[in-house]
Amino acid sequence: MTTDNFSWLHRGVSDVFPNQPDSDSMDDNLEQLCTKSNRPLRVKLGIDPTGTDLHLGHSIPFRKLRAFQDQGHTAVVIIGDFTAQIGDPTGKDKVRKQLSPEQVKENAQTYLNQLRPILDFDTPGRLEIRYNSEWLSDLDLGKIQELLATMTVQQMLAKEGFNNRYTQETPIYLHEFLYPLMQGYDSVAVDADVELGGTDQKFNIAVGRDLQKYFGKKPQFGVLLPILIGTDGEQKMSKSLNNYVGLKEDALSMYSKLEKTPDSLLQNYFELLTDLSLTDIPENPREAQKMLAVEIVAQYHGKDAALTAQKTAMDLVKQQNMANAEAVPEFSLSSVEFPAKLFYILNASGLVNSSGEGRRQIQGGSVRLEGDRISDPNFTIENSQDLDNKILQVGKKKFIRLVK
């Protein structure tokens, strides 16, 4: 359980707190707790059994939870069945609609099934699944009053979400103040040493620390994971924005989405969604996309299925290209002297206006030959036979078919 290298802990993490020597804690920081502890740490992550189809964005904290498991620690997955069974009493919060115990159980199972590829469900002692109704349904008014008394209105209204709504005079219903306290009390109930969550969970995890202290327990550490940007490269990954890769998608669908990961996200996706060394990422973005896609698909469907998906995807592109072939104008290579530089052919064929522009387009990554991106500006073709009947493309809209 001891290791000097904490890259498994820090990789892709936004924040670990407290990270300064903490007067409340016996240990100076989480690394020292990991090193010194003579028992597996209890690492909490909560889920709402609201029937979610999970996507790669959701997988981020669970991947970190798995990293803790692999270090010998215990993942404590809290299923928020109590809250789900109450729902939002005002009916205003559509995310918190009231669910029957059967629906909750079914949703929780669906949720857990999607996590099977990520978490270690099998090694004894590595996973504990708890339903928070176990302790929350026992709370009476006296105990709830005690929980409420640990915090002030001012502290709650300092929380970003509440603060914005208060400033904008949007109603904040009193029961909403209970949610952070319930989540915090979960940490008390399961004796969490660490709680994982998105960066939006910092307040709630800190409330958990305060409640643990109030009840005379050692306060947990918080490990905050970033919110994943979707495949559009712009917004938070979400189903409604259709910029997501679902954990239940088949291998080909996953692969097809991931091989188009925007260049700007490649580093980020490698860091958050794979365990590969970041120094091993290919410099060629096309190669990096392929490697990323195969690697992630393999996590959910196995390596063979990932490679099969890759081949199928390539075949599909070719078929599509062939289907589109008739609509593409031809350019005869008869006037070209071989071996020939690709930028020369780009210019000669009229796809660009000069050899210089041809070089720049290649360097900019816009040029594809038969679907493969060519990024070497000095790319040279030995003879016209190698290009016969192939599609040369600049950007998304300019195509020609090369013929001998």
Next chain:
Amino acid sequence: MTTDNFSWLHRGVSDVFPNQPDSDSMDDNLEQLCTKSNRPLRVKLGIDPTGTDLHLGHSIPFRKLRAFQDQGHTAVVIIGDFTAQIGDPTGKDKVRKQLSPEQVKENAQTYLNQLRPILDFDTPGRLEIRYNSEWLSDLDLGKIQELLATMTVQQMLAKEGFNNRYTQETPIYLHEFLYPLMQGYDSVAVDADVELGGTDQKFNIAVGRDLQKYFGKKPQFGVLLPILIGTDGEQKMSKSLNNYVGLKEDALSMYSKLEKTPDSLLQNYFELLTDLSLTDIPENPREAQKMLAVEIVAQYHGKDAALTAQKTAMDLVKQQNMANAEAVPEFSLSSVEFPAKLFYILNASGLVNSSGEGRRQIQGGSVRLEGDRISDPNFTIENSQDLDNKILQVGKKKFIRLVK
């Protein structure tokens, strides 16, 4: 149960709400509800069993409750045992310290004993005593969340006490938001038609109305009673300010305090603390003080005890005067021609500097003869015998003894 004259309801009341036709109510106002109802109304008043010695200030709402009883309605006295047994979890609120069930029971009994002279404990159906632990201890987190969800943070912070503290950045602990809801839920639990309280209770009573509506019940009316000014004529009656008359005080102690009721409060005390017709109050303030004192003492100790107390008090004053006699300078009436005006004697004796000042002091109420205030500026004495050995006094510090 019907009466056209609602002076019993409105006497000394600060506010009845709603007093406009209320869309939430079947009845236009409380008078109409009283008139139309074919059953006794349930009139709620809550008490905190915190071991209070009650004083006349506390008696005001209970006197109104008695007025309802006398009209055939049911007084529902709620003993807040649940809250008292929890106390204030922060320990910051000294009024809400945690009490054992035995202490609570004992305090409640002490409280009720002090109310015996005010309320009708004997007529069947006129008094219901309920402990709120009966329903509050059954509330679970789901139900509490439902209660909290009926109100917003903004509504709570609009309440005067909370608003001031929020503005002054004084911490408001979250559990404090529960108190109005618990008091409100009491109204739901006992099906209150009316709730009585001090003017500081308007918010809490309105919360009760909202909760009754939320639970599909008819909302209560609120009847607000003023806060009584203490015997100093300036501040709210309170034990700590020593300007109070306690309900457990003996007849003589009560009488002695009340016969000194400041003139400015006489009308107010007659209205709030007696059932006497306000047109029957004597114009002479000294007479009014005596009547008020006898009337109130009689409520708690009976008429005979009140009159005995009055006589004892007067004897005590005389004894005191006699004891003080030796220290008082004498003025010989030998040079005064009788019948004589009192203002003349005041001047001749040197108590005032002119006959005109003597008249003004009499009119101003500062002149007493043998302890009795003289307020008629033309007060005339027939012969010196009537004044022999009597104390003439201007203000509190100037005395002379008259001698033939």
